[in-house]
Amino acid sequence: MDKKKEEIQRKYREQLRNKAKQNKEDVSSHTFEIVVVLAIIILVFFFNSVFRAF
Known part of the structure; x- marks a missing residue:
């Protein structure tokens, strides 16, 4: 009985x-996506202001 209980607990x-490892990977993936989207938005504003100067 104890062996069965230990096996279940293990x-x-x-x-x-x-589950904890998977959640950690999901969070890091989500953070990477946010950084990419923000970089694209910043580049759009930058190029918009550069082309407006010409």
Whole structure:
């Protein structure tokens, strides 16, 4: 009975670790997407002001 209980707890802890790792990857991916979008917006404003000067 104890071995079965330990096995269940081990599997549960492993699932929690995998979920935490996946959430961390999702957050980093989301941060990267935000940075890319902001860079594109800044470049659009920059080129808009440069071409307006000509």
